[in-house]
Amino acid sequence: MIYLDFEKPLAEIEGKAGELRALGRSDNGMDVSKEAEALDRKAETALRDLYRNLTAWQKCQVARHPDRPHCKDYIEALFSEYTPLAGDRAFADDHAVMGGLARIADRPVVVIGHEKGNDTKSRIERNFGMARPEGYRKAIRLMELADRFRLPVITLVDTPGAYPGKGAEERGQAEAIARSTETCLSLGVPLISVxxxxxxxxxxxxxATANRVAMLEHSVYSVISPEGCASILWKDAEKMREAAEALRLTAQDLQKLGVVDRIVKEPVGGAQRxxxxxxxxxxxxxEIMLNELSSKKPEALIRDRRNKFLDMGSKGLAA
Structure with a gap:
């Protein structure tokens, strides 16, 4: 288990419980099961207390936890008959973005998502989930394919941001992001983002310019990272805690602002546990969001999606 900074008290309790169990498995014949169980109960209480009122910065830490399930995990567990499609048909295949044809609840869909990787090798291969222009152009190709064959699109978002490297900028990073957003707005099929x-x-x-946007309870969504915001506003990246609060990047804040439609509850201790x-x-x-949208006609889906994002500015000002 990888413990976050604010989980240190919990790490001590669970560490002691583990030491007791190791002692009980030794040849000295000591029965320490009751003491270990007492520590387990204490750890469970501490875990609930820690996650009851997380700050915005603590939620950022949880959202970045390396053991959280990633896009690949969701696709393998939820989607059947997944057939990956690669490349943007122009430059290359970006491994930070994965997607293809699949079924969910026996319904054919196109699924697209950012993949960060889960070890050093895969994280480097996936560029830590930071897509290059070819990744967004691959997504555009898949969304247009879905629109042509009347297949709902499901996107799984997990990225610190688009890759800001020199090569990405030379190949039109901003244009690729803008065109991907434009494609989202023009789809005549249901578009769901989590x-x-x-x-x-x-x-x-x-x-995530979708008909329905959902967020996991401890995920975050913002225009810039707290560290980046702190560096610009205060010239000090260590002010990230204050920046995280100011950005209103938690699922709970964003639901109030009308940016997201649904919060998906996580297990106590976060999705990683x-x-x-x-x-x-x-x-x-x-499945619930797909059922809500399945009866809508293409014109209604496009109109509702556009109005949803046009209305966000007025809701944000009112809040």
């Missing part, structure tokens, strides 16, 4: 970890800047909006439970909850939320 923010499963980080939703960073335009790199996230390019996938109950991967199967979190994935199942996301699957149920996707």
């Amino acid at each position: 923010i499963i970890g980080e939703g960073g800047s335009g790199g996230a909006v390019a996938f 109950g991967k199967a439970e979190a994935i199942e909850a996301v699957g149920k939320a996707i």
Whole structure:
């Protein structure tokens, strides 16, 4: 288990419980099961207390936890007959974005998402979930394919932001993000987006300009990272805690602002402590949202999606 900074008291309790159990398994014949169980109960209480009122910065830490389920985990668990489609048909295949044809609840769909990777090798291969222009152009190709064959689109967002490297800028990063966002707005099929970890800047909006946007309880969604915001406003990245509060990037704040439509509850301690439970909850939320949109005609889907995003400015000012 990887513990976050604010989980240190919990780490001590669970560490002591583990030491007691190791002592009980030794050859000295000591029965320490009751003491270990008492520590387990104490740890459970501490975990609930810690996660009852997380600050915005603590939620950022949870959203970035390396053990959280990633896009690949959701696709493997929720979607059947997944057939990956690669490349943008112009430059290359971006491994930070994965997508293809699949079924969910026996319904054919196109699924697209950011993949961060889960170890050093895969994180480098996936560029830590930061897509290049070819990744967004691949997504555009898949969305247009879905529109042509009347297939709903499901996007899973988990990115710190689009890759800001020199090569990406030379190949038209901003244009690719803008065109991906434009494609989202023009689809005549249901578009559902779930923010499963980080939703960073335009790199996230390019996938999340959807009819329905859901967020996991401890995920975050913002125009810039707290560290980046602090560096610009205060010239000090260490002010990230204040920046996180000011950005109103939590699922709870964004639901009040009308940016997201649904919050998907996570297990106590975050999705990283109950991967199967979190994935199942996301699957149920996707099915509910698909059912809400399945009877709508293409014109209504396009109109409702556009109005949803046009209305956000007025709701944000009122809030």
